Amino acid sequence: MVLITTDKDPVAADTETPVLSLRAATLSFGGRELWHNLNLDVQPGEFLAVLGPNGTGKTSLLKTILGQQKLTSGSIEFLGHPVGRGSKKIGYIPQQKLLEQGTPLRARDLVAFGVNGNRWGLPISSKAVRKRVDDILESVGATDYANVPVSTLSGGEQQRIRVGQSIAGDPQLLLCDEPLLSLDLHHQRQVSELIDEQRKALGTAVVFVTHDVNPILGMVDRVLYLAGGRFRVGTPDEVLRSEVLSYMYDTPVEVIRSRGRIVVLGAPEGYGVHDHLEHHVVAGVGR
Amino acid sequence: MNQDLWNQIFGFANYGELLALVKNSIIAGAILGIVGGLIGPFVMTRDLAFAVHGISELSFAGASAALLFGVNVVAGSIGGSLLAALLIGILGAKARERNSIIAVLMPFGLGLGILFLALYKGRSANKFGLLTGQIVSVDNPQLTMLIAISVVVIIALFFVWRPLSFASVDADVARAKGLPVTTISIVFMILLGLATAVSIQVVGALLVLSLLVTPAAAAMRVTASPFLTPLLSVLFAVTSVVGGILLALGGGLPISPYVTTISFLIYLVCRVIGARKERRGDSGRLVSAGLPKVRIEA
Numbered sequence: 001m002v003l004i005t006t007d008k009d010p011v012a013a014d015t016e017t018p019v020l021s022l023r024a025a026t027l028s029f030g031g032r033e034l035w036h037n038l039n040l041d042v043q044p045g046e047f048l049a050v051l052g053p054n055g056t057g058k059t060s061l062l063k064t065i066l067g068q069q070k071l072t073s074g075s076i077e078f079l080g081h082p083v084g085r086g087s088k089k090i091g092y093i094p095q096q097k098l099l100e101q102g103t104p105l106r107a108r109d110l111v112a113f114g115v116n117g118n119r120w121g122l123p124i125s126s127k128a129v130r131k132r133v134d135d136i137l138e139s140v141g142a143t144d145y146a147n148v149p150v151s152t153l154s155g156g157e158q159q160r161i162r163v164g165q166s167i168a169g170d171p172q173l174l175l176c177d178e179p180l181l182s183l184d185l186h187h188q189r190q191v192s193e194l195i196d197e198q199r200k201a202l203g204t205a206v207v208f209v210t211h212d213v214n215p216i217l218g219m220v221d222r223v224l225y226l227a228g229g230r231f232r233v234g235t236p237d238e239v240l241r242s243e244v245l246s247y248m249y250d251t252p253v254e255v256i257r258s259r260g261r262i263v264v265l266g267a268p269e270g271y272g273v274h275d276h277l278e279h280h281v282v283a284g285v286g287r
Numbered sequence: 288m289n290q291d292l293w294n295q296i297f298g299f300a301n302y303g304e305l306l307a308l309v310k311n312s313i314i315a316g317a318i319l320g321i322v323g324g325l326i327g328p329f330v331m332t333r334d335l336a337f338a339v340h341g342i343s344e345l346s347f348a349g350a351s352a353a354l355l356f357g358v359n360v361v362a363g364s365i366g367g368s369l370l371a372a373l374l375i376g377i378l379g380a381k382a383r384e385r386n387s388i389i390a391v392l393m394p395f396g397l398g399l400g401i402l403f404l405a406l407y408k409g410r411s412a413n414k415f416g417l418l419t420g421q422i423v424s425v426d427n428p429q430l431t432m433l434i435a436i437s438v439v440v441i442i443a444l445f446f447v448w449r450p451l452s453f454a455s456v457d458a459d460v461a462r463a464k465g466l467p468v469t470t471i472s473i474v475f476m477i478l479l480g481l482a483t484a485v486s487i488q489v490v491g492a493l494l495v496l497s498l499l500v501t502p503a504a505a506a507m508r509v510t511a512s513p514f515l516t517p518l519l520s521v522l523f524a525v526t527s528v529v530g531g532i533l534l535a536l537g538g539g540l541p542i543s544p545y546v547t548t549i550s551f552l553i554y555l556v557c558r559v560i561g562a563r564k565e566r567r568g569d570s571g572r573l574v575s576a577g578l579p580k581v582r583i584e585a
Contacts, residue, residue: 104511118466144572
């Protein structure tokens with residue numbers, strides 16, 4: 001049985017500066033430890049999936065990387081420097097949230113924010129910026145609805161635009177917070193392929209938070225699995241195994257692979273049953 | 288219809304002479320229209336329409352206190368506005384909290400204002416003006432002050448425009464990109480406080496929404512372009528204010544009913560145009576995509 005120890009990082013031998021580096025990172029809320037002593041290096045071009053039920057600190061990890069959440073102890077560095085409050089070099093795809101009806105914003109404007117939204121002044125774009133926006137819209141297959149109000153687009157279309165926006169600033173790290181949520185299978189595949197193409201073309205590191213690894217299983221280099229206050233890092237084959245997850249959940253869990261998909265049976269809170277779990281975790285924190 | 292009443296509402300006797308008298312007011316009105324038209328789309332996208340109303344009531348309290356103590360009314364109005372805007376901006380980051388804070392502040396401000404006015408022994412037109420608008424009776428030094436503040440607000444808006452739009456519609460991503468979203472929102476509240484204070488001088492505390500919200504709401508019915516929206520919104524606001532001043536001139540009535548009516552009619556027309564556009568399916572989409580669209584609602 002091979003349990004993946006946290007300090008043995010398969011790609012760590014690389015001399016390149018990691019895009020993201022966590023050392024002895026611990027995060028706790030009100031006495032409850034989400035993760036403890038997390039060591040993790042993410043290399044350029046690496047695709048890391050962050051898995052686990054809700055309430056285990058997946059989104060908090062993203063917030064920590066974005067400087068919106070402080071570590072309880074340990075350190076976190078982005079491109080060799082302590083993380084700041086966000087960065088132009090980070091692309092971010094939030095959970096799908098439909099924009100308010102009537103928002104004065106077309107698809108191309110959302111992408112343009114990704115190119116130069118940080119710049120002060122009036123939103124008058126140079127020819128070069130407009131060209132860049134057109135190219136991005138084309139690369140995510142959104143040319144047809146470039147001038148359509150974002151709020152009237154379907155969920156799948158909005159997420160395509162989000163991918164376009166996130167890659168518009170040529171980021172070195174792409175953070176994705178459940179970008180496939182509420183998309184049907186067809187659009188799940190399209191959106192995740194867009195993200196994968198981007199990281200292959202530009203060597204962008206990807207940290208992809210999801211409750212379901214299946215749509216991205218073929219792209220993932222490594223998995224960070226969070227559950228029950230424990231975590232494991234390794235390739236999907238190393239981590240997504242019955243004995244590993246049984247140890248993490250502290251109860252017999254069976255991981256079944258069938259036709260290229262992974263199903264986890266017997267996880268106490270159920271794999272992918274979020275609402276129940278959230279409830280359970282909150283209730284268990286000594287209210 | 289009673290001829291006298293008609294003449295009182297739409298009187299054009301000696302119009303030329305009157306026009307010369309209010310030339311400054313018209314210029315000031317146009318500039319205030321530009322301020323209201325520019326800031327309006329942000330009020331809408333940041334969901335602050337109710338906040339505008341709350342700010343204007345505290346601004347009214349400030350102005351009536353100034354009237355009572357014999358100090359500059361515009362300054363008093365700005366003081367009340369800024370205080371309210373900052374309180375709402377700092378305490379009410381979330382929409383629900385914000386609404387309850389506004390609902391608490393608003394009657395308090397209005398009550399204070401009524402107290403100060405009741406104690407005030409001067410001309411009653413001054414009192415009424417604070418609630419319903421009085422630009423024609425604003426004197427020159429105050430007019431200069433209004434214009435100066437308006438210009439400051441316009442320049443500041445132009446400077447923060449792009450990050451402000453980004454933070455307004457897409458705060459999470461803007462924050463991830465390293466924009467100081469909280470600072471931007473406080474800066475915006477200050478600008479909104481100033482804009483509200485100057486608008487009160489035109490249409491009065493009760494009717495400020497017609498200048499800061501209605502033109503933008505009308506523009507947003509007919510376009511989603513981030514360029515056309517403020518342009519149309521400015522056009523609508525300026526038309527309402529200047530048109531209102533011109534129509535009100537002959538009759539000696541307050542200008543606010545004219546301003547609010549023009550602004551309302553523009554909104555109605557835009558709603559009709561917007562509904563027609565929607566019915567035609569004119570969304571700007573080039574071709575309907577070939578793949579079947581399955582939409583799963585969360």
